[in-house]
Amino acid sequence: MQGESCTDRQIIEIGGDDRLEFLQGLVTNDIAGLERGLVYAALLSPQGKYLADFFMVSHGDVVLLDVQAEFAATLMQRLTMYKLRAKVTLAQSDLHVTRGLGDPPDGAFADPRDPSLGWRAYGADAGTAPQIDWAALHVAACIPQTGVELIPNDTYILEAGFERLHGVDFKKGCYVGQEVTARMKHKTELKKGLARVAIEGTAPVGTAITADGKPAGTLYTQAGGQALAHLRFDRAGGEMQAGDATLRHTAEPVD
Numbered sequence: 001m002q003g004e005s006c007t008d009r010q011i012i013e014i015g016g017d018d019r020l021e022f023l024q025g026l027v028t029n030d031i032a033g034l035e036r037g038l039v040y041a042a043l044l045s046p047q048g049k050y051l052a053d054f055f056m057v058s059h060g061d062v063v064l065l066d067v068q069a070e071f072a073a074t075l076m077q078r079l080t081m082y083k084l085r086a087k088v089t090l091a092q093s094d095l096h097v098t099r100g101l102g103d104p105p106d107g108a109f110a111d112p113r114d115p116s117l118g119w120r121a122y123g124a125d126a127g128t129a130p131q132i133d134w135a136a137l138h139v140a141a142c143i144p145q146t147g148v149e150l151i152p153n154d155t156y157i158l159e160a161g162f163e164r165l166h167g168v169d170f171k172k173g174c175y176v177g178q179e180v181t182a183r184m185k186h187k188t189e190l191k192k193g194l195a196r197v198a199i200e201g202t203a204p205v206g207t208a209i210t211a212d213g214k215p216a217g218t219l220y221t222q223a224g225g226q227a228l229a230h231l232r233f234d235r236a237g238g239e240m241q242a243g244d245a246t247l248r249h250t251a252e253p254v255d
Contacts, residue, residue, distance in 0.1 A: 003100030003108075003121060004132055010072035011093035011122065012079070015062040018087040023056070023063065026082060028157060028181070030172040034058045038109035038120060040167045042157055043078060048180025050155040051078065053146055053167065055120065057109060059095075064122055066097055068146040082176075095122050101132060113165040114141045136223035142196045148205060149194055149220045149228055158184045159193035159230070192217070192232045198250050199227040203243035210242075211235040219245070 014023065024031050029041035034056060042053040052075045054067040067075055072092070079090055097120060104110070104119035111117035116137055135145070144150045144160045158181060162168045170185060184190070199222055209217040209229060217231035219242040229247065236249040 003098040003105070003119075006097040006099055008069050009066055009097040010069040011095050011097065012065040012067065012072060012076060013059075013062045013091045013093045014065060014079070014088060015091070016086070016088040019063055019089075022083070022086050022088045024172070025174065026079075026176055027056075028162065028168040028175060028177075029166075030169040031056065031063075032172075033112075034063065038112050040112045040165060042162065042167060043075065044157070044175075044177025044181070045153060046176060048156060048177040048184075049153050050150055050157055050160070051075070051152050053150055055112075057122065059122065064093065064095065066120070066122070071146065071152075074152075095124060097122060113143055113167070116141050117143070133223065135221050139196065139221055139223045139226050139228055142194060142228065144194055144228065145221060149230070156184060157181065159190060161194050191234065192230065195229055195231050195233075195236070195249055197227050197229050197231075197240075197247045199225060199242075199245050199247050201243075201245035203245040207242045207245075209240050209247060211238065211240045216240050219243075219247070 020031055027041040027043055029039050031039060033039040037057065039056045041056060043051045045051055052067055052071045054065050057064050076090060099118060099120045101118040105121060108119040108121035110119055138145055142161060143165060150160055157168060168181065170182065202222055203219055205220050207219045208215065209219055214235055216235040217229050220228045231249060240247040
């Protein structure tokens, strides 16, 4: 298969008669989307904070859950805790994740977050292709990465742009963390969140951003003169500093 093998991903197979109802009551997105292809979603804490994000896709009589490998064991534990008496099986899969750009191979799925991220495929064979600068693509489209801009027990998914990334559904009904997420959507205006900034210079991921000497956010992934940052919007109107780097909030993500 032509495409880049994702060696940093792990697949969890969710089977059993209750698998769809089980997932529907846990994750941020509507699993009815599995009928159309790949679904992007997250699992939240009861307090509405991000725990893990992943892709889901139907594969025969199981649902494949494609997650960052370092989060897989913790996610499996959390799913097992919620399983209780449901007719659900959880197992680690031997399938590989492959992703790429351009024309997708047979059986591949468009990345639901943004067209610029190409396609993903699942199979027994790992793909091979020249390395793609995925970090630059994430910055250009203002898409957070697991474990970088998306931080367990810290990030709120609406501040990370999940609505724009088609990762949350506000009509599906209850799921873990739904009340907090719905309240942020309907009762408040977001005062901070993930944004794309122009950057001159560099600074380590996690560097604090200041504006006129006041805290204004945190700097994350950087590529091609742009970066992702979590900003306080009321302090992001002019020039900002992050270590030795200078930032300007000049480019908004496209809805």
